[in-house]
Amino acid sequence: MKKLESSLKNMALALTGFSVVAGAILGWVNKVTAEPIAQANAKTLSDAIAVVVPGFDNNPAEAPETIDVDGVSYKIYKATKGGEFIGAAVESSSMGFGGELKVLVGFDVEGNIIDYSLLSHAETPGLGSKAADWFKKGAKGDITGKNPGEAPLVVSKDGGQIDAITASTITTRAFLAAVNSAYGAYKNQHVDGTSGATQQAADEEKTENVENN
Structure with missing residues (x-):
């Protein structure tokens, strides 16, 4: 059998063939794993919401x-029980020492x-990663x-009342900034007791007052 000549043309054809096959395999793997990954992510989010706003139905x-x-987008997950608003989970993020820090x-x-x-972070393992538990009850x-x-959350080193994670003041500042921003979005959305039935009652009272006047 005649040996295939090593030429630019042959190498280009071989590379093209390899790329097509590799692309097809990657596409197939992505298709097969997309659904399980999406389901896993959805469960992780649902579990996180259940932790931060328990008791909803x-x-x-x-x-x-x-x-x-x-200019910053926030996702707000409203929780109700028996049709009554009981709170909400707000997804927020900020830049920590190692990168984006996302919190619910x-x-x-x-x-x-x-x-x-x-939810996610890129902080130093063993230091900044302590944010997952440092601020818990x-x-x-x-x-x-x-x-x-009533008072923005500020690290004690900056005059606030929140103790910083040991050797991770930058991470602490980033975490508290994300929490403060989450609150800002929460209030901006008017979900703090002025939604649902409460909001309807307020609107009805306002209308009644206008009619009486």
Whole structure:
């Protein structure tokens, strides 16, 4: 058998053939794994919402609302029980020491922090990654029960009352900035007790007052 000549043309054909086959394989793998990945991500989100706004009987993840505040988009997952608004989970992010830090923060109807879940981060393992637990109820940097509307969350080193993660002040600042931003989006959306039946009652009272006047 005649040996295939090593030429630019032959190499180009071989490379093209390899690229087509590799592309087809990657496309097939993506198609096969897309659904399971989407389902896993949806479950992770639903579980996170259940942690930060417990007690709902609707499906907050099914129809999130997106709001833009100062050019930044936030997703708001409203939670209800028996048709009554009980709070919402807000997805927010900021830039930490290693990159983007994304957090899901749960607020009750008054705007108090119920809990939070660190969705993703690129912080240093063992240091900045402690943000997943550092600010939980009973922990050193506990933010639960606090209302950023009464006083923005600020690290103690900057004059605030939140203890920074040991050796990770930058991460702490980024985390608190994300939480404060989440609260801003929450209030901007008017979901703090002025939605649902409460909002309807307020509108009816306003209409009645106008008619009486």
